[in-house]
Amino acid sequence: MEAKRQLPNVLVTGTPGTGKSTTCEQIAEATRLRHVNVGDLVRSQDLHCGWDEEYSCHIIDEDKICDALEDQMNRGGNIVDYHGCDFFPERWFDLVIVLQTDNTVLYERLEKRGYPQKKLSENVECEIMHVIVQEALESYREEIVQVLPSNTVEDLESNVERTVQWYKQVTCHVR
């Protein structure tokens, strides 16, 4: 952990629908980490430069997002939830978790979410091609990147449990 941080920062990334928010909420409940949902932050603080009609999502402003998060990331104690990971400063994170979901399971989750067909198939394809895993491995030291399956409730429980154990270990000297 960076010396100036009392508590670590964790990034939970992965294709939409892999379970980032669910996982982060449960980890946040069990630790002193604060859940930072970057998508919500973009919407609430207008950290975007318009709306992409084709994909029905905001065109995010990466610099604005990093500026908005800089102080709290320097203080530590955040669990950041976002479906991309290559624009955050590498120094922010002590652990990077990439969630992965089998394509049939992911397809059903995104269908339930009402994604338009194009957005749905592009996201499933992104997952099949391991796009976010590659992005994470190119952006962070391999030792801090953990690729974890997120298909079942048992996977979810195990991912939460191992992250909470990691947190306890790195914070055992913090009062």
Ligand SMILES: Nc1ncnc2c1ncn2[C@@H]1O[C@H](COP(=O)(O)OP(=O)(O)O)[C@@H](O)[C@H]1O
């Ligand atoms: N490991 C899992 N097993 C079963 N269902 C899951 C799992 N992770 C997430 N889900 C479900 O999948 C849906 C998408 O999860 P969510 O956390 O919103 O994903 P993301 O934040 O990555 O878009 C939710 O309905 C959630 O309850």
